[in-house]
Amino acid sequence: MAYRATMQEQMIRKGPWLEEEDERLAAFVTLMGExxxxxxxxxxxxxxxxxxxxxxxLNYLRPDLKHGQISDEEEQIILQLHERWGNKWSKIARRLPGRTDNEIKNYWRTHLRKKVQEQEQEILQRAINNAVNPQDFLLQQGDRSCEDDKSRTSSDILQISDYGFAASPYEDRLFDWISGSSSGINEDVRKHNEVWNMFSSSSYNLGFVSASGDSIWDYNSSSSSWNLDEDLQVVKQTWNTQ
DNA sequence: AACGTCGTCAACCGCCTGGCC
DNA sequence: GGGCCAGGCGGTTGACGACGT
Incomplete structure (x- = not known):
């Protein structure tokens, strides 16, 4: 028994795939499904x-995969989503049709991580030059972009970023809609940015903040003033009338 | 030309989760 | 409820090529 298991382990091939292996695999996936x-x-x-x-x-043979350079638009999406979700590569990959989690992960590690670290370093340096706490410096920058939202305190802003969108049913369904209804990457990127801006607007953000410190999504579901389907409808209508 | 270093990316590993019995 | 298994996921490794010394 143990001998047979060992023999089987010895039979398992590892390392780079040969062309004939790829062909055989593709044929059997067509036959048996994924x-x-x-x-x-x-x-x-x-x-x-x-x-x-x-x-x-999944990473190489799937016919719907995009092979080739990651575009600037795709890079922007990766940066934005990584800022929100961290290393949730498969989640990020779902927002970029034709790209795999492995590809995005590698791209992040080889191209973007350094870039982001440099940017953070720059922010830190600018904060030091301005002789303020880096966090306050970032808040100052943020306040400049939403001057109309005077009621928002720094603790509100921190709460928003703390929550993130990771478990958001709104966000998941919106992005499913984006990738399900568009006709190409440019359209994806345009819709993505539109929806992103809507979510980033002060009215949406203020709505997401729970005064009690509960999860915003629990908070939303416990409040009768929130309706997932209606709100999604509004976003879609706004988009369609543009 | 030879060697070392670094960047890139395909592939592997180990852990976790969810479904089924 | 618990064990087993398949699949999913993020982290890591290793091969390989480009580039510098």
Missing amino acids: RRWDSLARASGLRRSGKSCRLRW
């Missing part, structure tokens, strides 16, 4: 693990 990867790996006769087959398909 599931039961262990069975697929066995049935195909590929000496690869199910996990390895799944990864190869």
Whole structure:
């Protein structure tokens, strides 16, 4: 028994995929669908693990994948979403049709991380030069962009950023709508920015703040003044009339 | 030309989660 | 409720090429 298991482990191939392996995998995925990867790996006769087959398909062979350079627009989206969600690569990837979590993760690590760190360093330096606390400096910058919102305190602003959008049903459904209804990446980017601006507007943000410190989404659902479908409808209508 | 360093990216690893029995 | 398994996810590794010394 143990001997057989060891033999099987020895049979498993690792490392770069050969062209004929790719062809075989693609043929079997077409035949069996994108599931039961262990069975697929066995049935195909590929000496690869199910996990390895799944990864190869999702990251390289899938026909809807975009191969090639990440555009400036895509980079902007990655930056914005990473700022919101952190290293939630698969979540970010879902907002960029044709891109994989692995691709975005690598792109972030090799191209963007350094850039962001430099920007943060610059902010820190400017704060030092202005002899203020870096956090206050950022708040000052933020206040300059929303002068009309005098009632918003710095603690409000911190609450908003603390909550983020990670568990937001609004956000998930909005972005599903974006990627489901558009006709290309430019359209995606345009819609993304529009919706992003709407969410970033002071009225939306103030609505999201819970005075009690509860999760904003719990807060929303417990309040009868919020209606997910109606609010989504408003956003979509606003978009469609533009 | 030889060697070292760095950047890039495909692939792997280990942990977590959700579904099923 | 608990065990098992498949799949998903983020972090890490390693091969390889480009570039500098």
